[in-house]
Amino acid sequence: MQRPLCCLFVCLLIVSAGLSAQTPELPYTTVNLQTLNDFKPAGNNWKLVSDVFYDLNKSGAGKTKNGTGILVNDFSGKSKDQLFTKMEHGDIELELDFMMEKGSNSGIFLQGRYEIQLFDSWAVKDPKSSDCGSIYERWDESRPEGRKGYEGHPPSQNVSKAPGLWQHMKIVFQAPRFNEKGEKTANAKFIKVIQNGVTIHENVEVTGPTRAAAFQDEKPMGPLMIQGDHGPVAIQNIKYKSYGIEPVTLTKLMLKSYEGKFQSVDDFNALTPKREMPIEILAHQAPGSRDKFGGKITGTIHIPRAGQYLLNLTLRFIPNETLPTNPNGAGELSIAGKKLLTITGKDNNFATTTTSLEAGDFPFELAYYKNFGFWYARSNDILLTIEGPGVQYTPLNQVIRIEEPVSEISLIAKNEPIMQRGFMNHHGIKHTHTISVGEPDFTNYTVDLRKGEFLQIWRGDFLDATPMWHGRGETQLSVPMGSVIELPGKPSLTFLADQNAVWPDSNATYTNLGYDVDKAGRPIFKYTLGGASVRESLASTDEGRKLTHSFTVTPGSETKEIWCRVAEGKDISVLPNGLYAINDKQYFIELPAATKPVIRNTAQNTKEMLLPVKATNNAGAVTYSIVW
Known part of the structure; x- marks a missing residue:
């Protein structure tokens, strides 16, 4: 009985840690794409549509559908204007989705001056500073030939998708700084650029406007610009948070330390503190026991601007799974004498609130206690974060742990x-019997061997094995280094009474028989489904543009009908070029000529694509390709 309980306890830890890591945040400001009113007047190349199709095989074949919600640069006319927002920004966190036509070129210019390149870089092996996601080069005609372009920064890896698919870009930008005389004191900086979930730039300075900027000077503020004179592009879901340069600060911190076991922070009122000491970080820094202590931290919090603020408080010494009848700690936070956050310790170790704060300096008080410790929660750190009008997400006076550097x-x-x-996370659940396969052309995938489930695909670098191999392995996980598309993770093959029968979450008739390795070094998975034998393989094709998935089934004594589940998503639509778009153009499915799939609705309000495995001469086969 001991071992199952221990395993359950560890699983609870893993799940609770994942839940608490999702910190609430304030909403973004959305650029309205129901009209063009949020933009300055521009040429008629900029249009609003409800849907767009770009053929991944040829340029100039784009199609749109009347409506709103998607911004399109239509290159068919004479107008090729740039598009500027009426909004001007300094520091900004910007997110948007974009779609490229084959061979097309565009760009997002922060403040109209500093470009993140948008380009059709599908399957490019060695990205340059002209490829998608790059910080484009600066340009100086006075420099020698071949060196006129300089300071371009290519993405750390190419995670670009195929033309016609939606891609995501997140940019955290810090505007240049100027003194009272207008003299620049600090360069503009891309704090972080994330394409399709992968960080491709971090803390990159730009010394001045990049090539083709709308403005050659530098200023504290400027509009966003979308490049319109290079090629077709579609953009949707534009949102941002704009920030000022004055931060929230926490100063003059004093700690009153108490020792003992407590029922409430109110117990401190009848006690004399054991120690009083100035501190600079939020942690119980008083010497003494690491357990059975209490503390009251006071200080001054500076709020730069009046408005709604989001505060998140985590007492890291309280595990999430503490029994409600035996909490090991609690805490309360007050600003200007008003209690804003309370952690009881009975159900979790964090609290969050949105509250209205005035600008100015106010008294700050945080009281807390800890009655006992756990071997896996020995930290006495406190995490307090704040976000508000013009104030980006800020951890206040956090502890920075010095750890042994690990390559x-x-x-x-x-x-x-x-x-x-090894082990692999999929939809937040650890799978312990997986195999991941990486190809030299940066096309990768993971399969669960124990369950016969196709879990995920990704484009880019293969695996970070540090959590699995360093020391004793902190999480035992291997982590994809590229841009991951998580698939639903159900059995690829199963028996169905007919094409309307529900697809099972697991397959009781599946028996894993291991795998062979072909001449190219790829695995061929072997298993049985009831009385049928299956050989399954995946291979990168078309220089990494496709992942071809094939099944060969020998029915043997099996008489039930076998089906293959090709895809699932909130929508599945057939495109003019014969491909099938899955999940709002997240990826494409390519089927062999004349193959007609079954596309059906599920009880979860999604769509499924199925193919029957038809046996001829005691053998059946199914093949399809994933394109992304």
């Missing part, structure tokens, strides 16, 4: 496919 242990497929067995 990344990465697996890269260089000249041939590479396979790695």
Whole structure:
């Protein structure tokens, strides 16, 4: 009985840690794409539509559908204007979705001056500073030929999708700084650029406007500009948070430390503190026991601007799974004498609130206690974050732990496919019997061998094995280094009474028989479904643009009808070029000529694509390709 309980306890820890990591945040400001009123007047190349199709195989074949919600640069006419927002920004956090036509080129210019390149870089092996996601180069005609362009920064890896698919870009930008005389004191900086979930730039300075900027000077504020004179592009879901340069600060911190076991922070009122000491960080820094203590931290909090603020408080010494009848700690936070946050310790270790705060300096008080410790929660740190009008998400006076530096242990497929067995997270759940396969052309995937489930695909670098191999392995996980598309993770093949029968979450008739390795170094998975034998393989094709998934089924004594589940998403639509778009153009499915799939609704309000495995001469086969 001991071992199952222990395993359950560890699983609870993993799940609760994942839940608490999702910190609430204030909403973004959305650029309205129901009209063009949020933009300055521009040429008629900029239009609003409800849907767009770009053919991944040829340029100039785009189609749109009347409506709103998607901004399109239509290159068919004479107008090729740039598009500027009426909004001007300094520091900003910007997110948007974009879609490229084959061979097309565009860009997002922060303040109209500093460009993040948008480009059709599908399957480019060695990205340059002209490829998608790059910080574009600066330009100086006076420099020698071949060196006129300079300071361009290519993305750390190419995670661009195929033309016609939606991609996501997040940019955290810091505007240049100027003194009272208007003299620049600090360069503009891209704090972080994330494309399709992968950080491709971090803390990159730009010394001045990049090539083709609308303005050659530098100023504290400027509009967003979308490039319109280079090629077709579609953009949707534009949102941002604009920030000022004055931060929230926490100063003059004093700690009153108490020792003992407490029922409430009100117990401190009848006690004399054991110690009183100035501190600079939010943590119980008083010497003495690491357990059975209490503290009251007071200080001054500076609020730069009046408005609604979001505060998040986490007492890291309280585990989420503490029994409600035996909490090991609690805490309360007050600003200007008003209690804003309370952690009881009975159900979790964090609290969050949105509250209205005036600008100015106000008394700050945080009281807390800890009655006992856990071997896995020994930290006495406190995490307090704040976000508000013009104030980006800020951890206040956080503890920075000095840890032994660890070099990344990465697996890269260089000249041939590479396979790695291990643990892998999928939709937040740890799968313990997986194999991941990486190809030299940066096309990768993971399969669960125990369940026969196709879990995920990703484009870019293969695996970070540091959490699995460093020391004893902190999480035992291998982590994809590229841009991941998580698939639903149900069995690929199963028996169905007919095409309307519900697809099962698991397959009781599945028996794993291991895998062979073909001449190219790729695995061929072997298993049985009831009395049928299956050989399953995946291979990168078309220089990494596709992942071809194939099944060969020998029915043997099996008489039930076998089906293959090709895809699931909130929508599945057939495109003019014969491809199927899955999940709002997240990826494409390519089927062999004349193959007609079954596309049906599910009880979860999604769509499924199925193919029957029809046996001829005691053998059946199914093949399809994923394109992204």
